[in-house]
Amino acid sequence: MKRILIFLMLTLFSAPFFSQEYRTENNIHYYDEKTNASDAYINERCVLDVYIPKNIKNFSTIIWFHGGGITGGEKEIPEPLKNKGVAVIGVNYRLSPKVNAPKYIEDAAAATAWVFNNIKKYGGDENKIFISGHSAGGYLAIMVGLNKMYLNTYGIDANKLAAIVPFSGQMISHFTTRKERGIDELDARIDEYAPLHFIRADAPPLLLITGDREKELLGRYEENAYMARMMKLKGHKETTLYELQGFDHGGMALPAFPLLLNEIKRVEKLKK
Secondary structure: OEEEEEHHHHHHHHHOOOOOOOEEEEEOOOHHHHHHHHHHHHHHHEEEEEEOOOOOOOEEEEEOOOOOOOOOOOOOOOHHOOOOEEEEEEEEOOOOOOOOOOHHHHHHHHHHHHHHHHHHHOEEEEEEEEEEEEEEEHHHHHHHHHHHHHHHOOOOOOOOOOOOEEEOOOOOOOOOHHHHOOOOOOOOOOOOOOOHHHHHHHHOOEEEEEEEOOOOOHHHHHHHHHHHHHHHHOOOOOEEEEEEEOOOOOOOOHHHHHHHHHHHHHHHHHHO
16 A cells, blocks of 8 residues: 655646647447437436547547446546546446446446447547546446456456556445445445455456545545455455545545556556
8 A cells, every 4th residue: 555645646746748639529428329219317317528639549548437426426527637648538327316226337337338449430549448437436437347247248358448547436335326225324245236346366457546544435445455455365466555645535536636647657658
C-alpha cells in the first residue's frame, strides 16, 4: 500500500501535458436499435459521450463511469482528463430503484463492448482501453473487469482491457445492491455482486485508489486493501493500492486522476 502526500499529488496534477485538438460526440446509444426500441428507460439512460483527440492514431481510451451510489449521477468527461492525449468515454447507465442488479452492471458491460467495437473507427487502439470510474462508477468498472461473464456476452475477453482503475470503489457487494435485496448496510457480503468474489491471477493490471482511511466512507479503504492482498495471494502480479492522505470520499478523485494518467503511460510503454 502506498500512502500519497497532498503536496505530491498537487504537483502531479499541475504538471503540463501537451496541446492537442479534440472533438466531442454526445448521447450515442450503446445498445442496438432493437434493444433501444424495446425499453424506454434504456433508450433514455443508456447513452455515452466521446471525447476524442484529432489527427493522431492509436491513442489510449478511458471508459469513465460516474458515481452517485447507483441511484443518481450523470455521465461526464472529467476536466482533469481533458487535453491529456487520450480519449475519454463518459457513460450513463440505468439507476436503482428503476432497475435492480445486475442491470446496471450489464449496462456498464454493454458500453465497454461498444468501445471495443468502435474505438478503432475513431483512431483509437482497442488494445489500450482502460476502465475506470469514481465510487459507484469504480464498482461498475471493476465488476466488468473481473467478472468475465459480462463481457463474454459480447464475445469479448475482459483480459483485453489494458488496466482496471477504480476510484474508491466497493469491493464487497455494493450497498445499493444490498439494499435492493433487503441486506443491512453494515452486513458485508462477498457474493456474485462483489468484485472480491472474482479475484484471479490472470486479470489486467489493477490500480486501486482510495481516500484517507479515516475520512473515507465506511470501510472503503479496508475493502480495497483486502482486495489488493487477496489478488496478490491469488498470484496477480500487477495490483497496486494507493491511499490518498487527507482526502475524503468525494475529494479523492481530483488527486487520483494523475495516478490514472501515470498508469496509462506505464502500460503504454509495456505495449510498445
